[in-house]
Amino acid sequence: MPKLTVDDLKSIKAQNADRLAFKDKTYLLICGGTGCHATGSLKVKDALLKELAAKQLQDKVAVVETGCNGFCAMGPLMVVHPGDVFYQKISLEDIPHIVQDHLIDGKIVDKLLYKDPGTKKHIPVQTEIPFFAHQMPRALRNKGLIDPESIDDYITRDGYLGTAHALLEMTPEQIVGEMLKSGLRGRGGAGFPTGVKWDFARKSAGEIKYVLCNADEGDPGAFMDRSILEADPHSVLEGMIIAAKAIDARKGYIYARTEYPLAITRLQIAITQAKERGLLGDDILGSGFDFDIEIYQGAGAFVCGEETALMRSIEGRRGMPRPRPPFPAHKGLWEKPTILNNVETLCNVPQIMLHGGDWYASVGTATSKGTKVFAMSGDVNNIGLVEVPMGTPLRTLIYDIGGGIPKKRKFKGVQLGGPSGGCIPEHLLDTPVDYEEIAKVGAIMGSGGVIVMDENTCMVDMARFFMEFIQEESCGKCTPCREGTRRLLQLLEKISQGRGEACDIEIMEELSHTIRETALCGLGQTGPNPVLSTLRYFREEFEAHIYEKRCPAKRCVDLLRFEIDPELCTKCGLCFKACPVEAVAWQKKEVARIEKDKCIKCLTCYDKCKFGAIM
Amino acid sequence: MRTLGHPEHADIDAAMWSQIDEIIRIHRPISGAIITVLRECQNVVGYLPVPLLDYIGQEMNLPRSEVYGVASFYALFSMTPKGRHTIKICLGTACYVKGIKEVLSRIENKYHVRDGGTTEDRRFSVQGVRCLGACGLAPVVVINQDTHGDVTSDKIINIVEQYE
Known part of the structure; x- marks a missing residue:
């Protein structure tokens, strides 16, 4: 395959412009992230293709498997363009309806639409659903839109133009200068200014230098890096190429979690495509600059997310941190000057090159610029990935975007920043997301895991x-x-x-x-x-x-009596039916009784009882 | 230079040995490749018996202590045999908040196996794992390659029973 030039990039973009603007035909964008795969999106895709063929619509309607859409709890999900109609929780039985009603008769299938939990109204258009409406996608700009396994799709969305600009028209000093101007700080957790880190490594003497991408997303409850790698792998490669040019490195490694097989597969495809097209390897885009990337799979150690430990691990040793200094910018992988950036940090870089540092810094707070992706999960209605400008209050995240707490329960706390973070209570929910503000209330920004906890959490x-x-x-x-x-x-x-x-x-x-x-x-x-x-x-x-030897949330089993309060018990028998070990004795019209010698304290009965009768 | 042939081992047959030798041959010249070699060998055999670690060390020209050190450091590597089906229980925060602890204890009680262990009939290995990043589906259990989302302690046994 011939190597691409900047003109080729532009002509690919022009050729595909109609397709990605959904002008030439109807597009069914099916989410192909890990979450939707697990709920059966691949079967939905196959069934759709069959049904389209049966109705001879295959030339008018295209099915595209995209990366993670972000609204993970609603899978399998699909967006229909033109129209931006969002269908959720699609089952195989729904396929004929979608094809007949929507595609042939032009009627939206109401029962598959998102229903607002407050107003109970259906919202057909994706961008009008509150979960999406409050977001500002920058790092996630291509999610749910392009086929992650198509480099042409990526190029059409301005892909590799940032690289072209950086390699052909900018000096390393200018690249670092734009990064400093952007105010971008490390999205992996520590929040160190990316431009400063690059500048250290740029000034560091050495023939051999390395650019590393930290894709060892270890924080439980954080899945933004997985999602970016699955939805937009080329953006990370581009970020690495630009970083390499800035510090004059020839070799890069992506240290990826072995728990993310789909992300690794898509990354590998992206690397192969980029090599074939001359966007990795020797003389990239005719600039005379050479750079290559390899994936290195981790083996399951949280500490390897720490930079010095990660480098030890790539060297094939036990992933243990070492004291700094020397900092990796001077002595990193194999004792050579090295920079390590997180996935989300890197995927912001191409746009900063293309639109400038000032553009990136135009949103955010005084010390935290741009946007941040959060992975919201736990006891919240809308679970998924959310990208908002820095400075957005936590309350907006949890209530406006997240849709509040399910089952009419009360909010208790929100855990931010993974295991190294902290729990923030209700009265501090107006804290804006900003590295300094979050630290003031005792948590950390971390990689951006937001775990909402309701009153039943101890x-x-x-x-x-x-x-x-x-x-x-x-x-x-x-x-x-x-x-x-x-x-x-x-x-x-x-x-x-x-x-x-x-x-x-x-x-x-x-x-x-x-x-x-x-x-x-x-x-x-x-x-x-x-x-x-x-x-x-x-x-x-x-x-x-x-x-008091009491667990107010009734979670600590050693502090629970596992007895039934006869006054609260409505004799419904739900606990009897739910008990996995037949430890509940119950007959119709009788108060249930727990036989303690059989009870394994699994809390199933407690969760099933709607009347709080289990003590 | 080979000083030993393949050590005798009940769980490694001749075909596996030739795959192992091929893995080692490809990676021997690459420094730092030991983690990759261990991972790929584990994919072949199912786990990493100690005689295999010794063999890898000798062929990769690394001290046994170093190979064992790496194998014991990373959670991915196991030096004990696995069951026919691996049940991975996500112990990430989102799954924890949504009740994975109850799911795990349900499995442990039903099959008389502890987290990290294998049932006596080698049908199941149960493994509590770090966040799988599928928090939207929490609580999540992965059996072999199949991800099951939104599992509860009363649903889990029916799901597990499908795997003979």
């Missing part, structure tokens, strides 16, 4: 959950993290089992501060955050566990 249990995670993922190299987190976990377990003592809170606080100040890497230093932030805002729950 904060002691959440702190224990995160501490268990940190403890298991501690690499064991430094004592504060290895021993300190273990001790914190023991204390939390003790409290949740009802053996807590008055002094435990104080010990946990002191220990947390010690770990924070003395641990070697970011994982250890931020490890106690979940404990500190829950203690800060939900102290009374810890006290209830310790002094």
Whole structure:
């Protein structure tokens, strides 16, 4: 295949412009992200193709499998263009209706539309659904729109024009200058200014330098990187090429989580296509600049998201962090100057080259520029990926975009920033998302996981959950993290089992501060955050566990009696039917009874009972 | 230079050995390739028995301690045999908030197996795993290659029972 030039890019764009504007025919854009694959979108796609062929519509209607659309909880989902009609939770039985009603008769299929939980009205147009309406897609600009396995689709959406501009018309100084102007900060969590990092590495002496992409998205509850890699892999490659030109590197690695097979497959396809078209390899776009990218699969270690640990892992060793300095910009992978950027950071780079740093910095707050992608999940109505300008209040995220808390339950807290982050309570929901503001209230921006928790969540249990995670993922190299987190976990377990003592809170606080100040890497230093932030805002729950031996949210099984309150029991038998081990005795018109020797304390009955009768 | 032939092992047959040798041959010249070699060998055999680790170390010209160190560090690698079906239970935060703990305890009780273990008949291996990034479907259980979303403790056994 001949190598592309800038003119080729422009002519591909012109040829495909009608197609991506959906002018030439009807397009059915089926979400092909991990979430929708799991709910059966591939079967829906096959059935659609068959039905279209049966009705001889295959020339007028095209089916495109896109990357992750972002509204993951509604899968399998599909958007019909022109019209931008959003269909959700499509089953195989719905296919003939879609084809007959929508495509032939021109009538929208109401029952597959999004229904507003408040007004109960159907909203047909995707961009009018509140989940999408409040968003500003920049990093996610191509999601749900292009076929991630088609480089032509990507090129048509201005793909590789940012690279062309950077390689052919800009000096490394100018590239770094635009990055500094953009104010883009590392989206992986730490928020270090990307331009500054590049500038260090650019000035660092050395023949061999490396550009690394951190796709080891380890924070539980964060899936924006997976989604970007699945929906728009070329944007990440482009970001790396531009970074390489800025620091004068010839080789790049993408360190990808092995848990993300679909993302790895699509990345590999993108790399192969880019190589065939001369967008990777020697003399990219005729600029004389050479750069190559390889995928390196991780093997399941959270600590490898830390930069020095990640580099050790690529070197084939145990992924343990080392003290800095020397910083990777001076001595990184194989002791050579290296920069490491997160997926979301890199995918913003091509647009910054194309539209300028000032354009990027035109939204956001004083210290946090641009947009940020959040992965919203947990006890919230609209689960999925959300991209908003920096400075958007958390309340907008959770209520306007997220649609609030399901099952008429009350909001309790929102966990931001993964295991190293913190829980934010209701009265701080107007905090804007901004690196500094979030840190002030005791959490971190982190990679952007937003986990909403309702009143049934026990904060002691959440702190224990995160501490268990940190403890298991501690690499064991430094004592504060290895021993300190273990001790914190023991204390939390003790409290949740009802053996807590008055002094435990104080010990946990002191220990947390010690770990924070003395641990070697970011994982250890931020490890106690979940404990500190829950203690800060939900102290009374810890006290209830310790002094009253009571779990207010009824989650800590050792503090529950597993007895049925005869006054609240409506004798409905739901607990009897739900119990997996037949530990509930019940007959019609009788109060149920739990046989304690059989009960495994699985909480199934508790969740099923609508009347709160289980104590 | 080969000092030992293939060590005897009940779970590795001749065809597997030739695949293993091919993996090693391709990756031997690449520095830092040990993690890739271990992953691919595990895909062939199903797990990494210690004699295999020794063999890989010798063929890759790496000390046994280093190979064992890498294999024991990363969660992906297992040195014990796996069941016919692997049940991966996502222990990410979103799944936790939505009740994965109850799902896990349901499986553990039904099949008398602990997280990380394998049933006696080698039918199932149960593995609590890190966030699978399918939080929109939480709670999530992955059996072999199939992702099951929105599982609950009362639904899970019916799902698991489909895998003989």
